[in-house]
Amino acid sequence: MGQAKQRGTQAERAAQAQAKIESTRPEKLVCNGCNADVTAINPVSTRGLRGIDAIWVGQCDCGQTTFAASGEPKAVEAFFFALSENTELTLGSQNKAGGQHETLVSGD
Numbered sequence: 001m002g003q004a005k006q007r008g009t010q011a012e013r014a015a016q017a018q019a020k021i022e023s024t025r026p027e028k029l030v031c032n033g034c035n036a037d038v039t040a041i042n043p044v045s046t047r048g049l050r051g052i053d054a055i056w057v058g059q060c061d062c063g064q065t066t067f068a069a070s071g072e073p074k075a076v077e078a079f080f081f082a083l084s085e086n087t088e089l090t091l092g093s094q095n096k097a098g099g100q101h102e103t104l105v106s107g108d
Contacts, residue, residue: 024054024070033064041068051075 007013021043029038038058044067046052051072058066067083069076 021054026056026068029058029066029068031060031064031066034062036060038066052079
């Protein structure tokens with residue numbers, strides 16, 4: 001029996017993967033534009049992004065899109081670098097609860 005089958009059916013493995021992603025969901029994001037709380041947060045597929053465990057995106061009422069990513073530090077850094085190409089980007093750092101927000105780099 002293959003390793004995948006030993007971990008359960010395809011439906012069970014999919015449920016396990018979804019639960020793992022949900023466990024990384026931040027309670028809120030802090031908008032990089034106006035510092036407001038962003039609570040409407042959606043997952044983004046990380047398929048093909050080696051080293052990235054999860055990506056979350058939220059749209060603030062001010063119109064700013066805020067991303068959160070978790071995974072290997074170099075992979076997360078590369079993800080945000082790729083986002084910053086050909087666009088203005090403000091990078092911040094925060095803990096999972098959405099507190100202790102700190103602006104790291106501003107494209108302004």
